[in-house]
Amino acid sequence: MRASSADRIFDTVVYSIVILVTVVTLYPFLNVLALSLNDSTDSVRGGISIFPRQLTWQNYEIIFSYPSLLTGFKISVLRTLVGTLLGLASASMLAYTLSRPDFQGRRFVSIFLAMTMYVSGGMVPIYILIRDLGMMNSFAVYVLPGLVSAFNVFVIRSFIDGLPYALQESAKLDGANDFTIFWQVILPLSKPALATIALFLAVGQWNSWFDTYLYNGSNETLTTLQFELMKVLQSTDSGNGDYRSTNMTQVSPESVKMAITIVVTVPILVVYPFLQRYFVKGMTLGAVKT
Amino acid sequence: MPKMRKWTAIVLAATLVGALLAGCAQKEQKEQQQEKAASNAPIVMTFYSEDPSPNWAGMEDEVGRVITEKTGIKLKAEFAVGDAQQKSALIASSGTFPDLISAKGSINKMVDAGGMRDLTDLIEEHGPNIKKLFGKEMKRLRYSLDDPSIYVIPTYSAVDNVPFKAEGGFELQHRVVKELGYPTIRTVKDFENAIKAYLEKHPTDENGNPNIGLSLIADDWRMYISVTNPAFYTTGGPDDGETNIDIDTQKVTYHYRRPAEKEYFRWLNHMNAEGLLDKESFVQKSDQYKAKIASGRVLGLIDQQWGYDDGEKAIKKEGKFEHGYGHYPVTLTEETKDTSYWPTGFMAGYGVGISVDNPDPVAAIKFLDFLCSEEGQVLVNWGVEGKHYVVEDGKRIIPEDVINRKVNDAAKFQQESGIGTYINMGGRYGHGVKDSTGNYYTTEFPEQIIAEYNEVEKETLAAYGVSTWIELFPKPEEFPVRPWGAAWNIPVPSDSEVSILQEKLKNITWKRIPQIILAAPSEFDKLWDEYMAELEKAGVERMEQGFEKFVKDRVKLWND
Numbered sequence: 146m147r148a149s150s151a152d153r154i155f156d157t158v159v160y161s162i163v164i165l166v167t168v169v170t171l172y173p174f175l176n177v178l179a180l181s182l183n184d185s186t187d188s189v190r191g192g193i194s195i196f197p198r199q200l201t202w203q204n205y206e207i208i209f210s211y212p213s214l215l216t217g218f219k220i221s222v223l224r225t226l227v228g229t230l231l232g233l234a235s236a237s238m239l240a241y242t243l244s245r246p247d248f249q250g251r252r253f254v255s256i257f258l259a260m261t262m263y264v265s266g267g268m269v270p271i272y273i274l275i276r277d278l279g280m281m282n283s284f285a286v287y288v289l290p291g292l293v294s295a296f297n298v299f300v301i302r303s304f305i306d307g308l309p310y311a312l313q314e315s316a317k318l319d320g321a322n323d324f325t326i327f328w329q330v331i332l333p334l335s336k337p338a339l340a341t342i343a344l345f346l347a348v349g350q351w352n353s354w355f356d357t358y359l360y361n362g363s364n365e366t367l368t369t370l371q372f373e374l375m376k377v378l379q380s381t382d383s384g385n386g387d388y389r390s391t392n393m394t395q396v397s398p399e400s401v402k403m404a405i406t407i408v409v410t411v412p413i414l415v416v417y418p419f420l421q422r423y424f425v426k427g428m429t430l431g432a433v434k435t
Numbered sequence: 436m437p438k439m440r441k442w443t444a445i446v447l448a449a450t451l452v453g454a455l456l457a458g459c460a461q462k463e464q465k466e467q468q469q470e471k472a473a474s475n476a477p478i479v480m481t482f483y484s485e486d487p488s489p490n491w492a493g494m495e496d497e498v499g500r501v502i503t504e505k506t507g508i509k510l511k512a513e514f515a516v517g518d519a520q521q522k523s524a525l526i527a528s529s530g531t532f533p534d535l536i537s538a539k540g541s542i543n544k545m546v547d548a549g550g551m552r553d554l555t556d557l558i559e560e561h562g563p564n565i566k567k568l569f570g571k572e573m574k575r576l577r578y579s580l581d582d583p584s585i586y587v588i589p590t591y592s593a594v595d596n597v598p599f600k601a602e603g604g605f606e607l608q609h610r611v612v613k614e615l616g617y618p619t620i621r622t623v624k625d626f627e628n629a630i631k632a633y634l635e636k637h638p639t640d641e642n643g644n645p646n647i648g649l650s651l652i653a654d655d656w657r658m659y660i661s662v663t664n665p666a667f668y669t670t671g672g673p674d675d676g677e678t679n680i681d682i683d684t685q686k687v688t689y690h691y692r693r694p695a696e697k698e699y700f701r702w703l704n705h706m707n708a709e710g711l712l713d714k715e716s717f718v719q720k721s722d723q724y725k726a727k728i729a730s731g732r733v734l735g736l737i738d739q740q741w742g743y744d745d746g747e748k749a750i751k752k753e754g755k756f757e758h759g760y761g762h763y764p765v766t767l768t769e770e771t772k773d774t775s776y777w778p779t780g781f782m783a784g785y786g787v788g789i790s791v792d793n794p795d796p797v798a799a800i801k802f803l804d805f806l807c808s809e810e811g812q813v814l815v816n817w818g819v820e821g822k823h824y825v826v827e828d829g830k831r832i833i834p835e836d837v838i839n840r841k842v843n844d845a846a847k848f849q850q851e852s853g854i855g856t857y858i859n860m861g862g863r864y865g866h867g868v869k870d871s872t873g874n875y876y877t878t879e880f881p882e883q884i885i886a887e888y889n890e891v892e893k894e895t896l897a898a899y900g901v902s903t904w905i906e907l908f909p910k911p912e913e914f915p916v917r918p919w920g921a922a923w924n925i926p927v928p929s930d931s932e933v934s935i936l937q938e939k940l941k942n943i944t945w946k947r948i949p950q951i952i953l954a955a956p957s958e959f960d961k962l963w964d965e966y967m968a969e970l971e972k973a974g975v976e977r978m979e980q981g982f983e984k985f986v987k988d989r990v991k992l993w994n995d
Contacts, residue, residue, distance in 0.1 A: 186745070186748050186749045186752050187749065187752075189722075189725050189726060189729045189745045189746055189748070189749040190726050190729040190730065190749050191722065191723070191726035191729075192726070207846070210846040210847055211489060211490075211846065212850065268521075268525065269525060269528045269529065272525055272529055273529055276529065276531065354516075354517075355517075358515075358516055358517055358522065359522075359525070362513040362514075362515070362516065362522075363481060363483075363511055363512065363513030363533075365493060372516060375516045375517055376487055376489050376514070376516050377489055379487045379489075379516060379517075380487045380488075380489040397745050399722070
């Protein structure tokens with residue numbers, strides 16, 4: 146098939162737009178990377194684009210000289226793993242239950258869930274609730290309060306709703322019970338939706354520092370990486386003259402900020418390609434089936 | 436089916452890990468309780484601070500261990516991260532208070548919530564060193580006229596601090612004054628002439644880029660530092676924030692309304708008309724400003740050292756020390772004195788308090804008292820004798836290898852030694868105060884500052900016949916003490932009319948001042964009159980009268 150000139154113009158336009166968007170999104174990242182690897186005093190002079198002018202690990206050395214960073218990293222990885230898996234399991238189970246037409250309380254539970262999307266208790270009441278539940282200074286506080294998110298449940302439910310109901314009926318005829326249907330029929334088919342939600346959960350867990358700040362700030366064994374980095378950042382930034390932290394004077398806060406940005410982004414960048422194929426699948430799935 | 440097994444296995448694993456962690460948490464709590472039960476172990480007190488302390492090592496550092504040994508208290512500390520005021524508000528509204536609280540400006544929320552203990556009697560009974568440290572300043576510790584309790588031991592302001600490092604004034608590059616044979620830099624005219632003469636001789640740098648006469652920075656609040664505060668420093672007014680206060684009658688004036696300051700802004704307007712003022716002064720961002728300074732092209736600045744330090748360091752790193760800056764006490768006319776070092780007296784303010792939930796307030800006050808003692812002060816500033824400093828012929832000396840680690844391995848050194856970590860936890864003496872052995876309490880003193888100067892800087896200083904920049908400035912003793920301290924530190928409730936008016940006036944000023952400076956000189960008087968009229972219309976007089984009440988209350992609180 147020969148491409149017509151209209152097709153070629155179309156392709157050219159599309160490719161130019163794609164290239165433009167790529168440059169616009171990639172440049173800031175490369176700039177941050179270059180600045181994080183450049184000598185801090187030299188960076189002050191400006192003019193760094195995508196290559197460092199005076200290569201150094203100095204900025205990273207500053208960050209990693211804090212011993213609590215390692216604990217922070219462990220806790221962050223752990224909470225991302227546990228939080229994602231538990232969150233996924235509970236959201237998908239609830240979603241499946243809600244998708245079943247024979248479930249009596251379906252309407253009530255749906256409305257109940259939907260309400261949490263619009264109404265929240267506010268920070269202080271939640272703080273007091275968490276405290277009275279005895280979850281302060283515990284790992285559970287990272288996972289349990291956000292275990293079921295209404296949004297995630299609805300996304301998975303609408304995906305399950307889109308699966309032909311006949312599949313469940315035929316499984317039932319073959320003698321499968323509800324759990325078997327869920328494990329063997331629904332979950333494998335919902336993988337694209339689950340992958341999306343998993344990514345949401347994982348990114349959310351990885352990036353979150355506010356719950357550490359609220360509930361675990363005084364417990365050095367349970368702080369997360371983001372929280373620790375926030376501390377480092379703040380100490381380079383805060384204070385003038387008399388209070389400027391003495392050890393930070395050799396490195397400007399800007400450079401440390403850049404290095405921190407890289408440190409927190411890289412793990413997500415590493416995970417993303419593995420989940421990406423599910424997104425593509427999710428998008429093409431419908432097209433192939435019809 | 437392998438697929439099913441995989442999913443089940445993952446979910447199972449996750450559940451198990453979850454259960455395991457829950458188990459761990461419980462065990463930990465039990466251990467803690469057991470720890471508490473042991474009688475000879477130190478009392479663990481929780482401590483909350485609004486400021487970060489990244490090198491906090493849980494009091495397991497060398498200084499920390501000595502403090503625990505002497506006071507029997509070990510702190511379990513939390514240093515707020517992110518929006519500290521929010522966290523403080525949360526603590527106040529939750530009604531459960533950490534044992535010791537250093538909440539800076541948010542302390543009023545804790546007090547309102549009934550969380551803070553009045554320390555007056557505790558200090559009287561158990562705080563001899565606290566009383567000794569604050570001495571006659573004890574009155575300044577009181578909370579307010581309505582509630583004269585003492586809720587905090589001030590830890591942010593140092594007692595009897597002597598400034599010996601000049602940070603402000605007007606700055607000129609060393610190469611400028613050297614080229615011109617070190618002329619007297621005393622008035623704005625001298626400053627202007629120096630820049631002008633140098634620019635005429637050297638319009639460009641060695642690479643052909645144009646030199647810049649005077650660059651100002653007006654990026655957000657930097658406006659105060661570089662543009663508007665110098666208006667009172669150069670015209671004999673002390674730093675009282677956005678106001679000027681009559682020392683006898685305490686009549687408040689919005690400082691821009693002083694006639695002398697009009698002349699200062701007229702001079703800036705003139706500088707712009709002459710082409711000596713950087714055209715980008717009012718549009719540049721902080722990083723552009725620093726990059727410009729790092730290029731070495733800016734001859735003169737009006738700023739504080741910490742505002743341009745990064746840029747100056749970059750140019751010095753290239754070995755171009757003659758592009759560094761000296762500080763000069765420039766004023767509008769010969770008759771006025773530069774007021775940069777007009778003393779404020781002891782400023783009290785932010786500090787550490789004991790909460791009502793503290794199980795042992797007497798132990799807590801003894802802990803704070805130890806930090807105020809001579810032994811405690813030397814410990815937190817200098818470290819452990821024989822390890823971090825030695826005494827030779829009655830003089831405290833820091834060994835070479837310790838100095839080396841302080842500079843090159845600073846973070847780790849602080850984590851291990853704890854030097855610097857506890858300074859902000861108790862009342863403290865300022866720089867330049869000597870202890871009973873004749874040594875300085877802090878590790879910063881004039882000899883050390885001179886040692887930090889480079890050769891070019893020393894040459895310039897020698898040419899002006901001084902050894903430090905601060906010697907060029909009028910001494911603190913030359914100024915009368917203001918009974919209110921300094922007006923910028925008088926808290927104004929954010930919902931009061933004064934505070935709303937101040938915000939309104941700020942917006943007018945920040946719009947008008949750049950406009951006036953950049954206008955043609957013939958327009959200056961007309962624009963200035965318009966600016967004054969606009970201030971009056973916005974209610975500047977009501978702000979002045981309203982603020983006067985706050986000043987008078989402060990005078991009464993601190994002096995009666």
